[in-house]
Amino acid sequence: MWEYTDKVIDHFLHPRNAGEVEDPDGIGEEGSLACGDALTLTFKLDDEKRIKDAKFKTFGCASAIASSSALTEIVKGMTLEEAGKVTNDDIARYLGGLPKEKMHCSVMGRNALEKAIAYYRGEAEKKVEGEIVCECFGVTDLQIERAIRENNLATVEEVTDYTKAGGGCESCHEKIEEIIDKVFGKPHVVHRKPARLTNIQKIKLIEETLEREIKPSLKKDGGDIELIDVVGNTVIVKLRGTCATCVASQVTLKHYVESKLRELVTPELTVEEVQQ
Amino acid sequence: MKVIYTDNNATTQVAPEVVEEMLPYFHDLYGNPSSMHSFGGQLMRKLKEAREKVARLIGATPDEILFTSCGTESDNTAIRAALASDPDKKQIITTRVEHPAVKNLCEYLSKNGYSVTFLPVDRQGRLDPEHLYKSLSNDTAVVSIMWANNETGVIFPIEEIVQMVKEMGIVFHTDAVQAVGKIPIDVRKVPVDMLSLSGHKLHASKGVGALYVRKGTKFSPFLIGGHQERGRRAGTENVASIIGLGKACELAGKHIKKENERVKYLRDKLENEILKQIPNAMLNGDREHRLPNTTNISFEYVEGEAILLMMNEFGICASSGSACTSGSLEPSHVLRAMGVPFTAAHGSIRFSLSIYNTEEEIDFIIEKLPPIIERLRELSPYWKQ
Incomplete structure (x- = not known):
């Protein structure tokens, strides 16, 4: 069960300003049924161009409803300029905090508010800016960048908590890492090898790994290893020197050689010693 | 409570x-x-x-x-x-x-x-x-x-x-x-x-x-x-x-008959009344080949966690296949494998009974649930009467 603050529960059970403003000046819609939460925000301005009334309709969990309710309370009485400065963090703080996995509910509120203000100003509904990074939830690189900057996010998990990006099939995790590194000005380290190796590439990589990583450490103990063949994902080797007579050679083979090759070449590999 | x-x-x-x-x-x-x-x-x-x-x-x-x-x-x-x-x-x-x-x-x-x-x-x-x-x-x-x-x-x-x-x-x-x-x-x-x-x-x-x-x-x-x-x-x-x-x-050996008669009767009553009283509600799963104690019902245009927390106010305990309750962002893998549309998967509730449930309890749920769904639908931008 989520640890919601009393204020979240209060705004969920007794939402303020539920509904739609009649003849609204601003309308902002954010989210979708597929994503599991959606918010329609409407507001009406008074003669001094302050938000006189704001109402919401929300499909979503308790924190989505509470965030929407909080948003309407926060913006009432504000000028559009003031309202434009409201952040997702303001919404979360108004509620005494949200569970981190639910921060995206506050981001949804902020986004709906921005859209409603843009609607009033007659700025045509902005096309989705940037490139979609997360296909599952339709989140773009620019949206991710912004969330990282505004909330100082450092991990993929945090980006998911705030934007939902990366919360589905997870295939965009590496791209999200790249964006985080870019925002913080770090060079991006690619730690993954090409997804599929051709047979030739695989054999070459096995050879290189044996030479560079495995042989030197075996040689320290007076042992050596020779690559005999690669059949599918089975690497056939011959142990030499002290390794050949060592009682622990099977352990060396499985725990050291195999795990090293799996780590650096491909996880499907198994290592076997040539039959005498 | x-x-x-x-x-x-x-x-x-x-x-x-x-x-x-x-x-x-x-x-x-x-x-x-x-x-x-x-x-x-x-x-x-x-x-x-x-x-x-x-x-x-x-x-x-x-x-x-x-x-x-x-x-x-x-x-x-x-x-x-x-x-x-x-x-x-x-x-x-x-x-x-x-x-x-x-x-x-x-x-x-x-x-x-x-x-x-x-x-x-x-x-x-x-x-x-x-x-x-x-x-x-x-x-x-x-x-x-x-x-x-x-x-x-x-x-x-x-x-x-x-x-x-x-x-x-x-x-x-x-x-x-x-x-x-x-x-x-x-x-x-x-x-x-x-x-x-x-x-x-x-x-x-x-x-x-x-x-x-x-x-x-x-x-x-x-x-x-x-x-x-x-x-x-x-x-x-x-x-x-x-x-x-x-x-x-x-x-369990002694109670298996009770499970398949009494519990099943209560489950069927709960299920039938909910489906009868609440519009845009649908049963998930094969009605016939099913455990006698379980029913999984989707309520369109509302979200499961919100339903659970409102039922919680009345002491009613159940579960949901919605994304928000699983801690992940996607609804239940079971409902998705079945091809339940998103409109319904997010609003799914599972009631699972036991021999300790009474008919009064089931009647209480039947009384409390329809207004909860109605209230949440009033809040939902997708619900059009």
């Missing part, structure tokens, strides 16, 4: 008779059954009795029952034992709707040298045996298919499919955690090789489960250590809980 507990597929109340049976083994008879003194050693006989009771419920012999710590351990043990006893075979066949104890293990294994076939289900959550038969190969090490689904209660035709798998000499494991105690199960008639069950789903305590391993099935232990369970599951026996599980199985 009175608690109305209709979340029995999550866990159950420990039966008062079970608690009573367990208590002496905490304060008085706290010995270790492996000890050479009779203070501890006498407990061996109690474990034997418990083993007989568990075996009797599913038509097994006592030496085919291993006690474990939970359903998840039973599932992990079974699948890993099958793989270890036939190391050349690299294919696992399971379904897309398994409990995470099987599903996530299989996903893990698929990244570690095994190929896993996840069989689809249809819109009613049913399995087409033809899909299974076509997937079987000489490389198949194990087929692991649940007896009944925890979210929808849909029962798979284990009796029908096990034959073909066995004919090919492939190990058949079933996660029967939700089925044992709710419907009659007899491994003499349904020749599965291994079957998992869990104590806390049938009114025993948490922290105890069992694995049935058919005599003659190749086996290798998951936990290695002492000689307990004849070397098949190391670790000092959870004496009190095992004795409780024995009692719970004995009671």
Whole structure:
């Protein structure tokens, strides 16, 4: 069960300003049924161009409803300029905090508010800016960048908590890492090898790994290893020197050689010693 | 506030008779059954009795029952034992709707040298045996298919499919955690090789489960250590809980008729009234081949967590397949595998009853739920009257 603050529960059970403003000046819609939460925000301005009334309709969990309710309370009485400065963090703080996995509910509120203000100003509904990074939830690189900057996010998990990006099939995790590194000005380290190796590439990589990583450490103990063949994902080797007579050679083979090759070449590999 | 507990597929109340049976083994008879003194050693006989009771419920012999710590351990043990006893075979066949104890293990294994076939289900959550038969190969090490689904209660035709798998000499494991105690199960008639069950789903305590391993099935232990369970599951026996599980199985055997008449009657009443009174509500899962205690209903245009928390205000306990309740961002993998549209999957609620539910409780839910759904729909931008 989520640890919601009393204020979240209060705004969920007794939402303020539920509904739609009649003849609204601003309308902002954010989210979708597929994503599991959606918010329609409407507001009406008074003669001094302050938000006189704001109402919401929300499909979503308790924190989505509470965030929407909080948003309407926060913006009432504000000028559009003031309202434009409201952040997702303001919404979360108004509620005494949200569970981190639910921060995206506050981001949804902020986004709906921005859209409603843009609607009033007659700025045509902005096309989705940037490139979609997360296909599952339709989140773009620019949206991710912004969330990282505004909330100082450092991990993929945090980006998911705030934007939902990366919360589905997870295939965009590496791209999200790249964006985080870019925002913080770090060079991006690619730690993954090409997804599929051709047979030739695989054999070459096995050879290189044996030479560079495995042989030197075996040689320290007076042992050596020779690559005999690669059949599918089975690497056939011959142990030499002290390794050949060592009682622990099977352990060396499985725990050291195999795990090293799996780590650096491909996880499907198994290592076997040539039959005498 | 009175608690109305209709979340029995999550866990159950420990039966008062079970608690009573367990208590002496905490304060008085706290010995270790492996000890050479009779203070501890006498407990061996109690474990034997418990083993007989568990075996009797599913038509097994006592030496085919291993006690474990939970359903998840039973599932992990079974699948890993099958793989270890036939190391050349690299294919696992399971379904897309398994409990995470099987599903996530299989996903893990698929990244570690095994190929896993996840069989689809249809819109009613049913399995087409033809899909299974076509997937079987000489490389198949194990087929692991649940007896009944925890979210929808849909029962798979284990009796029908096990034959073909066995004919090919492939190990058949079933996660029967939700089925044992709710419907009659007899491994003499349904020749599965291994079957998992869990104590806390049938009114025993948490922290105890069992694995049935058919005599003659190749086996290798998951936990290695002492000689307990004849070397098949190391670790000092959870004496009190095992004795409780024995009692719970004995009671389950007695109550199975009540489960299938009384509990089913209450479930049907709850389900029919909800579907009648609330528009845009639909049943998830095969109405016919289903556990007697479970109903899974989707309410369009509202979200499950919000429904649960509003019911919580009245002390009503249930579960949801919505994204927000799972801690992930996507709704239940079971409902998605069934092709339940997003409009409905996010608003799904599972009620799972037990013999302890009363008709007054069911009437109370029937009274409280429609206004909750109505209220949330009034808040929803998608709901148009």
